[in-house]
Amino acid sequence: MGDGRGAVGGRPAWLQFYDLVGKIGEGTYGLVFLARTKHRKGCIAIKKFKQSKEGDGVSPTAIREIMLLREISHENVVKLVNVHINHADMSLYLAFDYAEHDLYEIIRHHREKLNHPINQYTVKSLLWQLLNGLNYLHSNWIIHRDLKPSNILVMGEGEEHGVVKIADFGLARIYQAPLKPLYENGVVVTIWYRAPELLLGAKHYTSAVDMWAVGCIFAELLTLKPLFQGVEVKGTPNPFQLDQLDKIFKVLGHPTPEKWPTLACLPYWQNDQQHIQAHKYDNPALHSYVHLQQKSAAYDLLSRMLEYDPQKRITAAAALEHEYFRMDPLPGRNALVPSQPGEKAVNYPARPVDTTTDFEGTTSVQPSQSVSSGNAVPGSVAAAAVVAPRQVPRSMPVVGMQRMPGGGMAPFNIASQAGMGGLNPGNIPMQRGVAAPAHPQQSRRKDPGMGLQNTGYPQQRRRF
Template sequence: MDYDFKTKLAAERERVEDLFEYEGCKVGRGTYGHVYKAKRKDGKDEKEYALKQIEGTGISMSACREIALLRELKHPNVIALQKVFLSHSDRKVWLLFDYAEHDLWHIIKFHRASKANKKPMQLPRGMVKSLLYQILDGIHYLHANWVLHRDLKPANILVMGEGPERGRVKIADMGFARLFNSPLKPLADLDPVVVTFWYRAPELLLGARHYTKAIDIWAIGCIFAELLTSEPIFHCRQEDIKTSNPFHHDQLDRIFSVMGFPADKDWEDIRKMPEYPTLQKDFRRTTYANSSLIKYMEKHKVKPDSKVFLLLQKLLTMDPTKRITSEQALQDPYFVEDPLPTTDVFAGCQIPYPKREFLNEDEPEEKTEKVQHCADCGKSLREFPFLWEYLGAAWCTPCYTSYFGIPVATAIILRDGIQSCPRADFSQSLMLHKDGQMVHCTLQNPNLPEPFVPVNVYQACTIPLIQKIWKSISTNRMSAFIPLIML
């Protein structure tokens, strides 16, 4: 290449660091990379932008997919890609978007924290309706253009803050999106495992190879239920190890525990699912005889004859061929009754949710240290000698016990056989309680002998039984985490 031409090209090349001020303004991080809140240095406008730096060097397939799709997609409820930058020096890829101050993950977390503080504040029903309508409108646009999102979850549903698009929903993160009009291979061959576990449709968990846009509708149903209750409807422990096997026992168990086991007449094609033999072997219909979506939602004060419940039921239909479409959902009677959905989901009221906080650049990234902060108070979990896991997040002890209203008696953590609590202290703690007093015991070690399995299931134990567990752990030098909670 001609030297003068190269020099001219380098001079004309736009660099992110020359155009935008973003240092110290990191607002997100994950396996995809980092997101910064940015403003133009030249002051041409006062708009706030989101700069997404893609992890790694060069353009990955996921980034290529996202860029290619976003360049073509234009809809008020789909995030708009403004520009793409490729850094010549370090070959980093930057994507420029309009900045969204909120997302559903933080909004739901805000309301869940209000429960924990004994000051429950439900999402306003009008706001829930407006959020759902705009999500469905955006997904209908994607589906009409033969695009599956495949990773819908609260964190990927953005909501604009103050400004000309105040309170507007933006569907984001198209890294897993696919065209489905004429795939060369079955979609399951391209990506065997898609969608975050809690929002994954049952046909995916049963190994469906030719899945459809119904998987996005199921995920929207999960988000809808979460907006109504402030809790993930199908939460279960998520495995850290990525696997190409779509079957996930714990997730199916959670779905059946809420919905009940699907009857043959309700889902005739379930027998054709690749993982159906495993389903028959691992599950018993009678175990879930008393489970139903009606019972679950009644606990959260949603009546089974209400329009809100009837729409939720259509979104969370087990059989994907009977599941409602986005177009049908937009015409549902739920959206006709008052309050009507609005373009501004905050309905002109003051926004109660805090703005995004800037993250410390010096903190380890999520991929190197998964648990950083308590899900509720936000304190660093390094301050606490042990952690609690609930709703897929880590909690510090004060927040966890406050949420459930239960006092902690004591706890022991063992890692690779190293005792973090001397055995004498443990014995002394046990002696403070009368023999036979009941406690809850959670075990996170599948190697422990019966009757201390299945893993992560609360069970009632007597103090002598806890002593027996302790003896077994001490003998076998197993790694375990045993919190003892007073009943």
């Protein structure tokens, strides 16, 4: 773990190991930078956390993210490479290998540049890998709570080409049975991917909120546009968003206590008779929005993900076993290869890089640029590209990385070094790199495949 001691010229000593390329994102908790490492080929993504709101040290959000990332190890989840602390201002830097793509940019490329859908093999492979990583997290009692296309990364060139990485664990939490209330954590999940139980003020929720988000992402991969594109009312302390609920009800129909028994217990269902209960929505037509036949396996899986009642919503483990993934084309580890022999692969552009911001957040005179590959030769940068403004709500992801070989990161005790003990929210024993055992009081549900890291690609080993 690097720190700010031994500073050279007022800058932390650890900075000498990196050549900064530029900023690749900005979010609630800080900035994300792209840099090249001087001791090995390839690029690295560095997420800088702002100082805590109280101004008295490292952000608890950063500590929580580090604690989770240290304990989990799965091919479809980002993995921490290094952590650096600048003691001068108590800023914290997390380092990950660079992932060239994310689902947001892949979808946008098809919508704005290619003007044609993502091929079925790529959609199926992206979705299967996302579910595979999510099943691992849920099996270890971790809810992500902020799944959206920009937080689902895809590796570019190299041995992990086309491999999905779930990123940005800033809102992730340990949950356990008996379930602890999580509502005090505030509003979670970007509004377009927020489950209806959250919108209606549920005080207890489960990993089912992640599965709703996956359903929204699945639909977006199929149609190249968000399924429930509500307008968010900013500045409200509660999660209730009337326009977002309106968008959901228009597609899925009006929820009823018959189909969703606990609906009547949700605070905003009870308290908003005029807008929610009085307004009836007829003729739900999910299949027409996503252009799927109602009897198709894809529609069946999607509708199970977008089930109103979270207790009936399909789990990640069950989704991996769904018929959709056992039909041709079968999913594969490299989601970006051509779907048919002789078909030309899509050349997805790397995410844009803003070279006008340095690690300290100040500006330089360099033009914005685009990095072509995570395996670029140090010192080489692709042709300049303007960073276009985002048109959808998007907080910045942690940037993904390849799996590190054993011993790739020295163990450290972030809790003791930062003076923050007991940071595992559920005090669940977890061994680094090993799936944690199920909580001894587990009684919520029994998922097939619980605890398994990878159930295996369905009946095939091709397209690798």
